[in-house]
Amino acid sequence: MRSYKSGEAPVFVKIEDYKDILDVLELIKDRLGEAKRTLADINQMKNEEDEELGMWSSTLNEIEKKIESIDRTLFEPESTY
Numbered sequence: 001m002r003s004y005k006s007g008e009a010p011v012f013v014k015i016e017d018y019k020d021i022l023d024v025l026e027l028i029k030d031r032l033g034e035a036k037r038t039l040a041d042i043n044q045m046k047n048e049e050d051e052e053l054g055m056w057s058s059t060l061n062e063i064e065k066k067i068e069s070i071d072r073t074l075f076e077p078e079s080t081y
Contacts, residue, residue: 013021
């Protein structure tokens with residue numbers, strides 16, 4: 001038998017209301033699971049996007065170095081021997 005603190009009383013809930021509450025809780029759990037999966041998908045897409053942007057940045061840096069090399073070759077005066 002459970003003892004209650006002063007001012008507390010047991011709460012009685014109709015069986016139909018209890019079942020409704022269980023259904024709502026189950027729905028909330030399902031939505032929470034969906035939200036977690038969606039967040040994981042978004043995070044994966046973000047990681048893939050970051051990787052792709054990193055590759056683009058690397059490619060642009062390589063192109064920039066090649067252009068600088070061509071620029072130096074074309075515009076530096078030749079050494080005379």
